[in-house]
Amino acid sequence: MVASGSRDAKPGMKNYDFVVVGAGISGASAAFYLADLGTVLLLETEAVPGYHSTGRSAALFTPNFGPPVVRKLNVAGHDFFVSPPDGFSDRPLLTPRQSLTIARPGEEENLAAVLASSTAQHPIFEITPEEACRLTPIVRRDVIAAAALEPGVTDMDVAAIHQGFLGGFRKKGGVIHISAHVSGLYRESQGWRVEAGGETFHAGFIINAAGAWGDHVAGLAGIAPIGLVAKRRTMIGIETSLPLAETPLVEFAGEEAYFKPDTGRILASPGDETPVPPQDVQPEEWDIAVAADWLQRHTTLDVRRVANSWAGLRTFVSDHAPVVGEEPGHPGFFWLVGQGGYGIMHSPTLGRATAALIETGDLPPDLLVIGLGVDDLGPARLRRAPAQP
Ligand SMILES: Cc1cc2nc3c(=O)[nH]c(=O)nc-3n(C[C@H](O)[C@H](O)[C@H](O)COP(=O)(O)OP(=O)(O)OC[C@H]3O[C@@H](n4cnc5c(N)ncnc54)[C@H](O)[C@@H]3O)c2cc1C
Missing domain, CATH: 3.50.50.60 (FAD/NAD(P)-binding domain)
Structure with a gap:
């Protein structure tokens, strides 16, 4: 001691x-x-x-995400989640998800930065637009010009x-x-x-x-x-009866917005980062509308009704x-x-x-x-x- x-x-x-x-x-x-x-x-x-x-949170384990120090810390936590101490939890802490990064037509060069962050332990590799469509049937085919898959992204409990x-x-x-x-x-x-x-x-x-x-x-x-600095981030949920539980997280190269499946829902974030004073933060109508519009433009989902929404604080130093x-x-x-x-x-x-x-x-x-x-x-x-x- x-x-x-x-x-x-x-x-x-x-x-x-x-x-x-x-x-x-x-x-x-x-x-x-x-x-x-x-x-x-x-x-x-x-x-x-x-x-x-x-x-x-969005409950994602994303090894190749963030600045260099952050990435080292991401990877360092993996073994704990796979093999936690005895008696820690009676449920698995990680479940497979995968992450699909899509480049829209004319934005293919944005995928290079994503592919460059691949590591031997947590690889990211290019797949064809057809493979991407098969993995994520709700993304509109015309927005997929190129795609990369990161199998090591998981959901966390x-x-x-x-x-x-x-x-x-x-x-x-x-x-x-x-x-x-x-x-x-x-x-x-x-x-x-x-x-x-x-x-x-x-x-x-x-x-x-x-x-x-x-x-x-x-x-x-x-x-x-x-x-x-505390930054507000918004999440929305859209109900769906489609069998999407096994489909990957989807994001677009060069932007922060993303969506992922959850039980009977698609959860999406516009990737907002609005600085706010520390507080019990609530979602703003504008950010909810931006997320719904983004989802509508990139998928075949009917986004007329937002089932739920929330916001949380992501707090950073410089x-x-x-x-x-x-x-x-x-x-x-x-x-x-x-x-x-x-x-x-x-x-x-x-x-x-x-x-x-x-x-x-x-x-x-x-x-x-x-x-x-x-x-x-x-x-x-x-x-x-x-x-x-
Ligand atoms: C929308 C969103 C998506 C995210 N997605 C992910 C993700 O996919 N993966 C990931 O790893 N992370 C994600 N994060 C980040 C993650 O949620 C946070 O980094 C993490 O929860 C921070 O935990 P914390 O314990 O530091 O803060 P908090 O959970 O905020 O806990 C701090 C606690 O301190 C208490 N407190 C404050 N002042 C006092 C006081 N004076 N006395 C007593 N108690 C006090 C507060 O009440 C609070 O409960 C996400 C965050 C958001 C908002």
Whole structure:
């Protein structure tokens, strides 16, 4: 153990080695791994863990997606999802989906960037327009000029992953308080005093896994923001009786919009990225209409009725890589934020990285081997002054 939360505690104050703020997938995974190192309290504002971004994702494992650091983290999580720890879940965490990227006539060159991101472990290869049509019968033939298939894209069972972390955490003796909004964080001579839900706790370490609210939580501790920007993304559902369950995710090269089948539905996103203040975000009529129109123009579906819609926040820092590490000059304040559109995929890896960084000061060996370093993830990279031209 690195530190004990007990030394400054007043009689009657509850002590923990680690207090994790936020019980979305990030906080749940960190709590799961930290429970091997000491006592852990997980605090969540909402009555239901996973109410914000974690419960609103597209549930896709997409290895070849995002900037280079993100791609390394995507791939690093794969083994966990395929072979989770014993007793983690009684359901498979991944199920096959595949991803089909289509280039419209005149846009064939856009496919080159997609094909260039292929790797030996998770290949992407070109297929003919006819093969693409067979794989996804609802896409209009006239919009397919060229296509690429990525077989390694899968669906994730987000609820099973989240519950696996929370259940495993509890089995290790972890404590969770829901409806416990963290409203005060005070540095003491040893560790931190935490005010949440009308109670006071003492902790050796604070793990800030507050998602879009990460900069706000840092502010409670007197720490400067790292520049988190929450971006709204919209999803719509269209009912269909067509047998599409086995068909791939479909996107178009060079744009962010996509659709994928779900039980009895097609889920589509216009790929919107509208910066908004942290909030219980709701879909805007305009974005719903844009998604429906996009689906209407590219498929043979009847998109007259949108069955359901939702929006969620994808929260980024400037380089779009997550922020995992201790704040320089603020011992015991640990960031676990900025997971953007990748936080479900990254959850086992970043939870494990959090525990390793706290225990050893370094990333787990398997992450070092794939070329990731403390500096790639830590907050120090965001604190440096930009180089002068
Ligand atoms: C539309 C959409 C599609 C996505 N698709 C994918 C995908 O296909 N694959 C993928 O891997 N990722 C995807 N993502 C991203 C993924 O959902 C997020 O990266 C991930 O859920 C972030 O988890 P989190 O735990 O960091 O944040 P959250 O789930 O938002 O959890 C943060 C928690 O902190 C709590 N909190 C905040 N402040 C306090 C406080 N003061 N005290 C106590 N608690 C507090 C909040 O209530 C919240 O529950 C998608 C996101 C969206 C919106």
